[in-house]
Amino acid sequence: MTRIDFFEVQFPVGQGGFHAGWLTEHGRSLGIAPFVGDPAFAWAYDCGSNQQDVLNEQIKAIAGARLDMLFLSHLDGDHVVGVDKLLSAVDAVDEVILPYLGDVEWALHLAAAAGNGSLSGTFIDLVSSPSDWFGARGVQRITYIDGHSEEDEGSDGPDPIDPTGSGEIVPDGSRGRLKYDWTRRLPSVAPAGSSDSAEIIRVPAGAVAPISGTCGQLNWVLSPFAFKPSAAKLASFEAALINEFGSGLTAKAYADAARAKAGRDKLRKCYDAVWVSHNLHSMALYAGPGFVPGYKLQCTARQGNLIRRVVQPGWLSTGDFDLSVTKRRKKFLQFYGRYAPMIGQLMLPHHGSDLSFDCSVLKAFPDLTFAIAAVGTNSHGHPGRGVQQAVQKAPGPSFLRVDESESSMLCLSGMVQR
Template structure:
């Protein structure tokens, strides 16, 4: 028997976002209390860790000292690396510490929403209107994938927004062979025995990827350590990462029943269509293809920035068109009609460590998703609803702002706790108290993670897997 465990932390960085997770597979019995350790050892002193993957969701803060403390803790937990970095959106309080993260615990793979030309316009115009259109922002608009690679990433995965009819992955049957073609060949010198990996499954996007993007076989597991080429990749809605394992090199890969599933809400509407036509006319373009749009936009910025700002504001309220990516971290199968869960969570301390109980184990983070709007909330809820019994923790959209919250956001069967990342007494978030009142009225608990170390929140779960 061996153990898979997942630990997630909401760091106390004040108003901002810095969420981290660790996925581990070990040759250990489930009951050991050392599941949260960086590197467990057996009785002979040998490491029992087969796989250890670290991910981060957003990295920004308006409280420098609290972020420094949290980054130090993260560096110690990871040993100086981040395997996956998920970015919900590009607002400063969610990304202004990216350079710090990439300098101390660099991420090989970055995952974020795919921005159409009009969305890049929104990003640039917002900065221009605020008087802070830096060279870095201009570089990003010119080449988003290249910007991330210049900041240390190797693979940049842009996730296409949903269209309101998308379905999440079914998850299959955990712990059964899933590789009908047989296992991958093992190179000479590879360690025999239990093996585990994290794979990426890319759904085919609705639009054709830009010609400078790399491609991978769609709907086919790709080992994130060995089978992803450097460059930018366009991934369709429902693309996800999943845990897999096999008992030895002769076995076929099996589902480990854990996924990381990003989702970008639908964004198409009449305003966007009208703006797309207007800016195409203004820039003298027949289309808004990414190759020519950025240079034309930046040239217009240099010659007539006032016209550019006016054009945008004629179609949008600044910030109204913002896009944000949610992230589900949890079991890869829905519970359906089952009443229990294979995953166990701490139920209290005992003289020998943790006692564990079956429980929903998923955490759903929302960034600044504008879920008050039914046109975005309903597709979002429909997409994640198959995991309704697994979702235990929800990060409130936009730090708990009532402008982006609706009581239907809480309608998941397993949901017990809503988390807001802000400093409550500074009134930084509009309508926070109203949102928290609605959370309580729905029979859920809430927690504010602010800039104090004692408010940092972590959540652990684990399950046993038995080779057969």
């Protein structure tokens, strides 16, 4: 059987987020510039920062690479401001994955950006036609992930994957490729309107993207968990939209209105009437084994002069997920309970903010090695002192800060096997 190596990196981009990972045949050289070893599968999670100069340097470091999947946790600038530049720099991005956004949700993001002064013409163009915006930048498919809200009953876990098969890569003469597809899809599918537009699909909550080779399933999966605002809050926001703009408007109509100051003022008014915080949508992502192997896996973490053996390769990114809310946290931990024994790396939510954290999260992952804050120079007090103290008191994990410094880049590598 051909063995598969993995490599994951949290790039040092300051107050933001930029994570990437790739799989390749065992024994090939692994590195970053750009994804040395010609990986058989590669993905990224977010690409943004408030320190855009350091973000741009990290994007340059992987120029020419190919990404099969780009996950965007949500649309705040410090998580997505580099996406346009990333799409221009890499060789290709096949699929972009977002939390589900309907007309009202797109209007909500426009309103939030108008409220905090970050609304740009590029973002308005994106909202006006996501299919055309991403398609013009080479993206083949946009995938919306249905989300969970606080009022949902229960929280079904991710789809299980079949542990049978060898997952071999059979080289095609130039490049062996691994395969993936979603375990389930919803029937509403929008085909690409033209050669310059992206196909749009929608998948239900709990669908996962398992990775496989010619001869079967690898023990590796990408599993997103999206959170959405409550139906009551969305209904209140929609009522405010109707009061200001009238009923039946599309996302494009709201985007067109946002091009004028009067429209932006109306959107801001709608937003301010309903919300204080704009961290409303966020999508977490687990990357790692899909089922518990028969033994603990060994991998290696590197950060500057730190070299450490890590027991579990699973990496859980959280974006700006608010885990301080009890119902939301319980759904999150219940959903990812299947993977809990394999999670060794946890990205602390919202750059390690005290306001988005609860120490019970650390106890949920028995082999957690690192609790990581993606943080840079900021005025918000990130990472919070309470979060750092909670990690220090916990018996397992170490606190790691990935910031603007090149030496803070965190790399994890190992082998995918049963």
